[in-house]
Amino acid sequence: MMVESASETIRSAPSGQNGVGSLSGQADGGGGGGAGAAGTAGGGAGRDTATGSDSNGEMSPAELLHFQQQQALQVARQFLLQQASGLSSPGNNDSKQSASAVQVPVSVAMMSPQMLTPQQMQQILSPPQLQALLQQQQALMLQQLQEYYKKQQEQLHLQLLTQQQAGKQQPKEALGNKQLAFQQQLLQMQQLQQQHLLNLQRQGLVSLQPNQASGPLQTLPQAAVCPSDLPQLWKGEGAPGQPAEDSVKQEGLDLTGTATTATSFAAAPKVSPPLSHHTLPNGQPTVLTPRRDSSSHEETPGSHPLYGHGECKWPGCETLCEDLGQFIKHLNTEHALDDRSTAQCRVQMQVVQQLEIQLAKESERLQAMMAHLHMRPSEPKPFSQPVTVSAADSFPDGLVHPPTSAAAPVTPLRPPGLSSASLHSGGPTRRRSSDKFCSPISSELAQNHEFYKNADVRPPFTYASLIRQAILETPDRQLTLNEIYNWFTRMFAYFRRNTATWKNAVRHNLSLHKCFVRVENVKGAVWTVDEREYQKRRPPKMTGSPTLVKNMISGLSYGALNASYQAALAESSFPLLNSPGMLNPGSASSLLPLSHDDVGAPVEPLPSNGSSSPPRLSPPQYSHQVQVKEEPAEAEEDRRPGPPLGPPNPSTSGPPEDRDLEEELPPGEELS
DNA sequence: CCTCACGTAAACAAAT
């Protein structure tokens, strides 16, 4: 009751976006992201001072060198651009311009070399996921690009050395200047990289996922700086007096919040787009054609990598420049080699570095996953494999997610497909699909806990699965009806309204499903879960039917996908394996309250005997399965604990409907 | 078209 009122605030959000927004606000408020960013920046901070401390004015010699190098750079850039366009556009040239939907087939084709046809992939994956796939692909390309950049840098370095030798007589100052110039070049290279990154990002190719946008910021696993933050980082121009890096650091910290909000998926697109239009991962359309802009070089009449749409695209700088000339001027004056720029570049480098690391990790993981999945053929089910594999192949998560492991509980701001009408709060839509994957619920909940808690979005689970989850989450594995209610309201904003309706549904489910066992307690009645029964009622594993997978995915989408995917995968792979393993069957099952560990945790073990399941209302038999606190005596079968409420049970009373239908066999087998 | 699993509504009864 009280709970309901308390939660009123959030619910107004009809679309769920509001909820998200607020959520994001809170989330980043923690400042975890900022801290991480700061740390990162700080790492590089130490050195910068040496470089550009006093060099303000441009030296002619330096400029000369500068020009020379720029020419080299240009060639490099050109090449890069070609390469880039060759990589990204050719592949999906046509598609890129249109909505992501169009990209799908291509990306799918790219991503799922084996096993699946694009159509299949399409069927299985929702557009967002496909997009994510594409992103992953792009990221790989990016890596290649970066490698190329490195090479170019080396070349430049050589060039510099040569020149230095040639001009030995030059005063040391000049040499120093040269170095500075060189450094500038390097920085530009970095910028280029970043630019490229951003471009891709803008096109929704490399962008972060909703999860990531928030996750990393909140927990900042490895001081990872997500691309989207970058702009924000840049934005902060160090205070005049202060060491640039510090300022950057600070700004990064401060801005983290906004960054999160800005990037959080559904968040308003316009939130201080650092560079021109920073489109959301989703919003493909608005994207300008950055490549063209950035693709050119300084010399090229109309463009410069840092110049586009009439404004300076230096991170954090949106100065308007009439033409290229003006821009160049601006670039030279405002973004000359100085502490600030250097620091920014360092930050940029860090960012790139992090991304690289991240990418490597994710790639590795993907490889491992694929390798693992490909081994599955051993599994009895024939078709299960293709599907699973497809899912793996396509698993969008791979790319963006910061090593989830490190990212701890990552509570994405906008996990499930909000956009999807199905989840819309208002609609009484029923998408129970996901329910089938009961286990996923735990992991998904774990991940999206915050989201469901605050967003008025109906969780993609059935009442049964939710109830079960609620019960399993408690140490005792038992809850009173009221406690279940409370859990619902506590965990889901959605259940803070229409209480009569869903409470009725909860009760209905408790009564209806055999898997919920009512146990009379000293204090009253509590509800427990008979895991075996619950498992029984589970529909055939998803692996069997692609459509199921599809449903699930579409129902969850994005953040949720991760968890559910994993869980589903796990479930499908080891139907019962996870259950028996985790907990000790016997005594007060160690709780393992839906710990981080994906699927396994919550699932009740109870491999126990095969003594089928009695008509639901006779708890006795269950007692050993579901340990009910202070219910020792239960063991006796006919002594039904005291279900005064329960239908006059047993003895002869005709088989309560279907309840006993399932008694036949040990659940274990058929499930798999 | 049928069946199943679900969600929702509602009637009813027992317990608080």
Next chain:
DNA sequence: GATTTGTTTACGTGAG
């Protein structure tokens, strides 16, 4: 007597 808690039944929907 009003609520809460449980149980059932009925109906509609979506998917297989």
